[in-house]
Amino acid sequence: MNPHLDLLQPYPFQRLRGLLAGVTPPAELAHINLSIGEPKHPTPDVVKNALIANLDGLAAYPATLGSDALRQACSSWLQRRYGITVDPAREILPVCGSREALFSFVQAVIDPRGSDKPVLISPNPFYQIYEGAALLAGAEPYYVNCLAANGYQPDWQAVPEAIWQRTQVVVVCSPGNPTGAVMSLDDWNTLFTLSDRYGFIIASDECYSEIYFDTPPLGGLQAAQQLGRSYERLVMFTSLSKRSNAPGLRSGFVAGDARILEKFLLYRTYHGSAMSQTIQQASIAAWQDEEHVAANRAAYTAKFDAVTAPLAQVLNVSRPDAGFYLWAEVPGGDDAGFARALFAEQHITVLPGSYLARDAHGVNPGAGRIRLALVAPLAECEAAVPRLIRFVKSRT
Numbered sequence: 001m002n003p004h005l006d007l008l009q010p011y012p013f014q015r016l017r018g019l020l021a022g023v024t025p026p027a028e029l030a031h032i033n034l035s036i037g038e039p040k041h042p043t044p045d046v047v048k049n050a051l052i053a054n055l056d057g058l059a060a061y062p063a064t065l066g067s068d069a070l071r072q073a074c075s076s077w078l079q080r081r082y083g084i085t086v087d088p089a090r091e092i093l094p095v096c097g098s099r100e101a102l103f104s105f106v107q108a109v110i111d112p113r114g115s116d117k118p119v120l121i122s123p124n125p126f127y128q129i130y131e132g133a134a135l136l137a138g139a140e141p142y143y144v145n146c147l148a149a150n151g152y153q154p155d156w157q158a159v160p161e162a163i164w165q166r167t168q169v170v171v172v173c174s175p176g177n178p179t180g181a182v183m184s185l186d187d188w189n190t191l192f193t194l195s196d197r198y199g200f201i202i203a204s205d206e207c208y209s210e211i212y213f214d215t216p217p218l219g220g221l222q223a224a225q226q227l228g229r230s231y232e233r234l235v236m237f238t239s240l241s242k243r244s245n246a247p248g249l250r251s252g253f254v255a256g257d258a259r260i261l262e263k264f265l266l267y268r269t270y271h272g273s274a275m276s277q278t279i280q281q282a283s284i285a286a287w288q289d290e291e292h293v294a295a296n297r298a299a300y301t302a303k304f305d306a307v308t309a310p311l312a313q314v315l316n317v318s319r320p321d322a323g324f325y326l327w328a329e330v331p332g333g334d335d336a337g338f339a340r341a342l343f344a345e346q347h348i349t350v351l352p353g354s355y356l357a358r359d360a361h362g363v364n365p366g367a368g369r370i371r372l373a374l375v376a377p378l379a380e381c382e383a384a385v386p387r388l389i390r391f392v393k394s395r396t
Contacts, residue, residue, distance in 0.1 A: 007135045012355040025347035032384045034372040035349040041245040044292035050285035057277030064274045066094035073287040074253045082222040090258040096273045097250040098207045098239040106133035108267035119166040125357035125366040130171045143360035152181035164198045173205040178371040179327050180320020188223035204236040210243040212322040231256045244286045251283040303374045303381045314392040326372040333368040346387040
């Protein structure tokens with residue numbers, strides 16, 4: 001077996017199951033699950049109808065490159081959303097969701113040759129796929145803490161020169177998971193300058209980009225164009241899972257540096273991840289429609305409006321820049337103990353923040369926090385509020 005498999009840590013939800021094992025919550029209280037970031041809003045009819053209308057596509061092997069029509073739909077969406085021009089023939093590649101793409105991308109671009117072990121830099125806390133991808137590619141993960149004092153942005157100045165010299169990939173996530181923080185143009189400029197100096201690739205995870213409140217989050221390719229740069233050493237990742245409430249569709253795309261995507265396509269022809277023609281047609285319909293996306297944003301906004309202010313009376317929490325998570329500080333600082341007791345007393349499941357981060361530079365930046373995913377229906381989110389308030393008051 002691949003010896004790198006032994007380096008993988010349990011997934012956060014596996015750890016959560018262990019934490020809650022043996023706990024019997026009150027049966028008279030309906031379970032409210034705020035732990036997993038899985039969209040629960042209905043998949044829009046425009047997507048379902050396109051699937052049904054194109055079932056004949058299941059009868060053919062799909063091309064790894066995807067159809068011209070799908071890549072054009074993705075390019076047109078980038079133009080409408082960000083005001084940027086991306087060549088659909090060379091700078092866009094359909095993928096089976098951003099999770100699969102992020103993992104396989106790292107396998108394709110990490111170069112293990114040389115006497116120094118390659119480094120992949122990740123924000124901390126982070127989506128665990130970044131770490132697993134690095135480890136299985138033979139790279140060393142290096143965690144850059146995202147703390148409240150720094151606006152939940154990575155502190156690039158804290159990275160030692162020796163680490164930068166070995167860095168081949170920097171992964172960023174904007175809007176962030178779990179903090180919801182959005183990178184500014186200055187943040188992007190700083191990262192681009194570092195990429196120019198050290199030659200690393202930027203992998204920009206933007207899967208939460210369409211869940212925002214007022215101002216659409218700045219994208220990586222958009223930032224590059226505004227700064228008068230090319231897309232060199234920059235690839236963005238997005239998907240329909242959050243935007244279109246279609247996590248089971250497993251559909252997204254990557255866009256950016258044509259030279260990198262040419263090699264990534266070569267890898268994927270062997271990797272075997274190609275999107276069926278049926279899924280491609282449903283994806284085209286989704287990327288061409290914004291009405292369902294606006295309705296989705298409105299539904300999330302209603303939930304944040306309903307729960308944030310009341311919870312802020314008992315927890316240190318505020319509405320994020322974007323995304324569908326609340327990143328709340330808990331009294332006492334024991335996030336795992338808080339989550340276990342909350343489940344035991346109120347039948348509400350949340351994710352301990354420390355499970356989303358690693359101890360790095362003397363601190364676990366997720367410790368003492370919980371992530372609440374506002375993916376349940378509005379009524380459930382509203383029902384959770386008095387129970388959460390009652391629980392916190394009982395502990396303080």
